Amino acid sequence: xxxxxxxxxxxxxxxxxxxxxxxxxxxxxxxxxxxxxxxxxxxxxxxxxxxxxxxxxxxxxxxxxxxxxxxxxxxxxxxxxxxxxxxxxxxxxxxxxxxxxxxxxxxxxxxxxxxxxxxxxxxxxxxxxxxxxxxxxxxxxxxxxxxxxxxxxxxxxxxxxxxxxxxxxxxxxxxxxxxxxxxxxxxxxxxxxxxxxxxxxxxxxxxxxxxxxxxxxxxxxxxxxxxxxxxxxxxxxxxxxxxxxxxxxxxxxxxxxxxxxxxxxxxxxxxxxxxxxxxxxxxxxxxxxxxxxxxxxxxxxxxxxxxxxxxxxxxxxxxxxxxxxxxxxxxxxxxxxxxxxxxxxxxxxxxxxxxxxxxxxxxxxxxxxxxxxxxxxxxxxxxxxxxxxxxxxxxxxxxxxxxxxxxxxxxxxxxxxxxxxxxxxxxxxxxxxxxxxxxxxxxxxxxxxxxxxxxxxxxxxxxxxxxxxxxxxxxxxxxxxxxxxxxxxxxxxxxxxxxxxxxxxxxxxxxxxxxxxxxxxxxxxxxxxxxxxxxxxxxxxxxxxxxxxxxxxxxxxxxxx
Numbered sequence: 001x002x003x004x005x006x007x008x009x010x011x012x013x014x015x016x017x018x019x020x021x022x023x024x025x026x027x028x029x030x031x032x033x034x035x036x037x038x039x040x041x042x043x044x045x046x047x048x049x050x051x052x053x054x055x056x057x058x059x060x061x062x063x064x065x066x067x068x069x070x071x072x073x074x075x076x077x078x079x080x081x082x083x084x085x086x087x088x089x090x091x092x093x094x095x096x097x098x099x100x101x102x103x104x105x106x107x108x109x110x111x112x113x114x115x116x117x118x119x120x121x122x123x124x125x126x127x128x129x130x131x132x133x134x135x136x137x138x139x140x141x142x143x144x145x146x147x148x149x150x151x152x153x154x155x156x157x158x159x160x161x162x163x164x165x166x167x168x169x170x171x172x173x174x175x176x177x178x179x180x181x182x183x184x185x186x187x188x189x190x191x192x193x194x195x196x197x198x199x200x201x202x203x204x205x206x207x208x209x210x211x212x213x214x215x216x217x218x219x220x221x222x223x224x225x226x227x228x229x230x231x232x233x234x235x236x237x238x239x240x241x242x243x244x245x246x247x248x249x250x251x252x253x254x255x256x257x258x259x260x261x262x263x264x265x266x267x268x269x270x271x272x273x274x275x276x277x278x279x280x281x282x283x284x285x286x287x288x289x290x291x292x293x294x295x296x297x298x299x300x301x302x303x304x305x306x307x308x309x310x311x312x313x314x315x316x317x318x319x320x321x322x323x324x325x326x327x328x329x330x331x332x333x334x335x336x337x338x339x340x341x342x343x344x345x346x347x348x349x350x351x352x353x354x355x356x357x358x359x360x361x362x363x364x365x366x367x368x369x370x371x372x373x374x375x376x377x378x379x380x381x382x383x384x385x386x387x388x389x390x391x392x393x394x395x396x397x398x399x400x401x402x403x404x405x406x407x408x409x410x411x412x413x414x415x416x417x418x419x420x421x422x423x424x425x426x427x428x429x430x431x432x433x434x435x436x437x438x439x440x441x442x443x444x445x446x447x448x449x450x451x452x453x454x455x456x457x458x459x460x461x462x463x464x465x466x467x468x469x470x471x472x473x474x475x476x477x478x479x480x481x482x483x484x485x486x487x488x489x490x491x492x493x494x495x496x497x498x499x500x501x502x503x504x505x506x507x508x509x510x511x512x513x514x515x516x517x518x519x520x521x522x523x524x525x526x527x528x529x530x531x532x533x534x535x536x537x538x539x540x541x542x543x544x545x546x547x548x549x550x551x552x553x554x555x556x557x558x559x560x561x
Contacts, residue, residue, distance in 0.1 A: 013040045069103040070096075070111055081115050088112075127241070129285065133300030135159040136192040136227075137240040138181065140172050140200065141247035145260050153250055153270070156184035157243045158192060162283055163294035164246060166274050168267050174202030178221050178311035179349065185225065186308070190301020194228040196240045204231060224309050226302055253277060312348040318427050319343060321389040327352065328370040333377040334363045340396030342429050393422035400434050407441040411450040424452035428459065436463040 009030060016026045023041075027034040070077065073096055080087060080095065089109040093101070096108065138156035145151055154167040165184035169176050177200070185191050197203060204212045212231040222229045232239035254273050260266040279291035286293065317325040319338045324331035327345060334343065334354060343362065346353040354363040365376045390412065398405040408425075412418045428437050440458040444450070 009036075010040045010044060013037055014044060017041060068107060068111075069101065070107060073099065073101060077111070077115075081112075130159045131300075132160045132297040133158075133190070133192055133302070135194050135196060137196045137243040138184070139197060139240065139243045139247075141250070143251065143255055145255070145266065151263065151266060153247065154180040154184075155243055155246050155250075156181065156195075157246055158188065158294065158297055159242050161293035161297040162242065162281075162290050163188070163297065164274060164278050164290075166250070166270050166278070168263065168270055170263060172200070172202075173313075174215070174217065175311050175313045175347070176349075177202045178218075178309065181221070181225075182308055182311060185304060188301060189298055190303060191225050191227050192301060194230055195222075196230045196232060198232050198240065199234060203229070207234070221309055221311075224305065249278070312346050315345050315347060316342050316430060317345055318430060320423065321392055324375070325354065329373045330368040330370070331375045332363070332365045333375070338362060339392060340426050390419050390422065393419065393426065397422060397425060400438050403442050403445075404438050407445055407450070410445065414450045421452045425455060428452070428456060431465045432459050432463050433466050439463075 009032065012030055013026055016029065017023075021029075023034050023037045027037045030037075076099070077092070077096075080092065089105065089112050092112055093105055093108045096103075136156055136158050138154070140152050140154055142150050142152050151168050151170060152172050154165075154169065156165045157163065165187050167180050167183060169180070181195075199207070199212060203215060203218050205215050206213050214229065214231075218229070237244050254270065254277075258269070260269070279289070279294065281290050282288065283290055283293055315327070317327060319325050319334055319341055321339055323336050323339055324333055325343055325345065326332075327347065332352065332354070338356065342357065344355040344357075344359075346355065348367065350367055352365050352367050353361055356362050363378065365378055368374045368376055394408050394412065397408045408422065411421055415421055425437065425441075432440075436459060437455065440455045440462065443458050443462075444454045449455075
């Protein structure tokens with residue numbers, strides 16, 4: 001009932017009135033006014049004679065609407081709202097004041113709020129509850145802990161128990177996403193059957209025909225751990241509402257009222273808060289502690305693989321003439337014999353490893369803070385050398401062949417400061433293969449163009465950028481060619497094939513002593529073959545066996561160093 005006290009007073013007034021007491025005496029006994037007693041007696045008579053519905057009994061009779069100062073402007077307000085749906089209450093009050101409105105701001109704001117609720121009512125949705133170990137949801141949420149310092153909080157929540165896994169990072173790149181998922185699975189001790197997320201970069205490359213196109217590396221990661229990946233519809237936050245609601249709790253209970261001075265401090269407090277607060281909350285459906293239900297869900301998770309997934313990024317960098325490779329404004333020292341060469345950097349959150357083209361590790365460093373602009377010499381002895389050592393750069397380019405050596409010599413003659421140009425040519429290896437660069441040098445030399453800018457223009461017009469698997473295939477091709485040179489494969493005698501066919505060595509010996517005869521038909525009498533098949537067979541015959549073996553390795557699935 002809307003007003004239980006009024007119903008109690010009405011029953012007491014009727015009880016005392018039946019005893020014959022006057023209205024004044026009843027009012028004095030109940031501590032109310034005499035006119036209230038008369039009104040209650042009148043309402044009781046109306047209920048008996050006219051009846052009363054259950055709605056009126058529970059909620060009371062609807063009140064007569066009060067007049068408002070906005071009533072005379074109702075049509076004009078409706079017109080403005082249809083023309084300007086995003087009209088604010090302040091702007092609406094200004095426009096009404098121009099028409100003579102002398103009321104306050106509060107009734108304008110409440111009236112505009114009622115109009116918006118009528119135009120855009122909330123859409124009801126159904127909460128889906130899954131079984132233990134069935135589903136997990138993950139997402140990011142940024143928080144500005146200081147002016148100019150933003151931290152991204154990660155959460156992967158198990159939908160049945162609501163067990164959370166909070167982590168904090170300053171970036172949201174793909175390697176960080178994979179690392180967060182891996183650490184969350186290790187905390188849980190297992191993997192759910194499916195995970196739901198949104199179209200975050202690193203998970204979804206793009207949308208085509210209203211369908212998400214997943215990133216290849218993310219698909220490989222999901223297949224490695226054995227979970228299905230579902231992408232929520234764009235603009236539908238309620239599709240993964242269990243993880244979205246968690247971030248509001250993080251902001252209200254963890255960040256609110258606390259100050260943090262470093263990322264390490266925030267991570268420490270986040271870990272403590274997760275164990276002592278987030279895990280001790282009551283489950284919104286069962287009312288039991290989340291930590292208790294989380295322990296019950298663990299046996300239903302899929303087992304982890306024996307070896308975790310390597311989430312590090314692999315990038316390639318050129319060693320400059322000072323013996324350093326550059327990554328995120330920091331420089332890392334390598335041995336001098338790798339100057340001018342391409343190295344593959346395997347970048348983790350704590351360490352960076354460098355590999356040569358033979359996928360052999362040549363250096364390892366502790367990762368410096370990104371953007372610090374620092375130098376990491378490691379155990380390599382420092383050598384004093386200028387950034388543009390012309391002799392060293394020319395020697396590295398001369399290893400590409402006589403055409404590159406000739407072009408380099410002409411460039412040194414034509415340029416007053418050839419060092420930057422030579423380094424530019426070496427850095428083109430990051431995008432194009434050395435064979436394409438040499439062909440571009442030959443084309444530029446025909447027109448007397450001895451500068452790196454012209455070579456780069458030719459490459460952009462005529463060559464396609466190479467990918468990491470193609471570079472690894474080139475290194476494999478060199479190793480196969482070197483192995484085949486050390487152990488050459490000799491052509492077998494044709495007599496051995498006759499022995500295999502007939503089984504008689506005498507026949508093979510007689511066949512070898514006979515003069516070569518015609519095969520019984522000429523090329524003119526042969527049936528014409530498909531021209532495309534002839535060209536394909538010729539290209540296969542001319543192709544180096546090492547190239548075919550390396551090409552077969554490159555056509556398979558991509559592998560990280």
